[in-house]
Amino acid sequence: MKTLTSRQLQVLEFIQDSIRVANMPPTIAEITVAMGFGSTNATRGHLQALERKGAIELIPNSSRGIRLVQAGAFEPGLPLVGRVAAGRPLLAEENIEDYRPVDPSFFSPRADYLLRVRGESMRDAGILDGDLLAVHRSPTADNGQIVVARLQDEVTVKRLRRTGQVVYLEAENPDFPAIEVDLKQETLALEGIAVGVVRNL
Amino acid sequence: MKTLTSRQLQVLEFIQDSIRVANMPPTIAEITVAMGFGSTNATRGHLQALERKGAIELIPNSSRGIRLVQAGAFEPGLPLVGRVAAGRPLLAEENIEDYRPVDPSFFSPRADYLLRVRGESMRDAGILDGDLLAVHRSPTADNGQIVVARLQDEVTVKRLRRTGQVVYLEAENPDFPAIEVDLKQETLALEGIAVGVVRNL
């Protein structure tokens, strides 16, 4: 979506408010009054600009014919990634097991997908086998964060420790050894940062 | 809400579908076509019946002026219960810290509220201090389930074990002893069954 002008943004926000409050899009006349315009054409101009820029879709000859094209306006929830096929991107369709009605903005930073946890290696961090890990996509992470990493076609959840050029992926379970990655020899592909846990009992 | 006739229900369902698909209520004409009526008045009759019965609200002289009055259409989410005041019901207003956008039906059975967990007594079950426990209200529970119980104005989360007339509330942490409740002497007030865990990392 191209960048919107501040006036266009105001119009867009009014439309969003309207949908939230009244459960339906506003009429052009309603926008005109709310914005304080003297002519419905002022609104039409903005609407057409918003449509050109991909923010909304206008349905011709239809009352309240404004549709928000926000990515994820009617999304089915967050994708749940189960077993990951070797050599395929994490969010490739064949890895998505299902969609779950979890609010992405419940977590901070926002969750982008859910990963079904396998194994007991993070047990002492309260992350158990079968739990759904809420993950925020990010190629970088801070020291000490729990991350989702890719190692030789294996997806793993571990705590990140970095000392100079060496990264340790530590389990939270004494039965599992830490994995050592020397950044001088190999690269570490981070798939994201763990931002939450959801478990069905 | 009074009971709807099957025809009225069909109209209501079309309206609901319409809102879900198009993100706006339908016009009377759209309903008329969808239902196969020859006259918009057939629809108007149904709409007025639906309004009388409290299923919808009609906004006069407004295009698409149909508002669903479903309970919980704009619900704020699940109540989050924090510290519980002595002698007050769990879901009394002063115990509700906030509302969180969690889908109740994500859990099974349905979650009725969230309880902020205090302490480490359920650590080995992967329930940590600060976690949000999704709880289904229930006065009874099966053996082995994790329950929310009330003991002398204290709310506690424990695993339930019952042998005859004696109930043990077991922690999942060797540092905490089990609590023994003799049903012949005292009653055990169950506030609900744990159905899930949500954690913000």
Next chain:
DNA sequence: TTTCATACTGAATATATTAGCACTGCTTTT
């Protein structure tokens, strides 16, 4: 300097939509 996007006014028109009146016919309740 011309063109283009933004940001509006003002008036007129076409159409979409709600709303009202007058009916028919069936079933259930009083």
Next chain:
DNA sequence: AAAAGCAGTGCTAATATATTCAGTATGAAA
């Protein structure tokens, strides 16, 4: 038997709403 609710048709009026045409003015890009 009458009244009330349900389920419709058919037509017209009123008004809500979108759309089009004709302008003005400003600042940025070509």
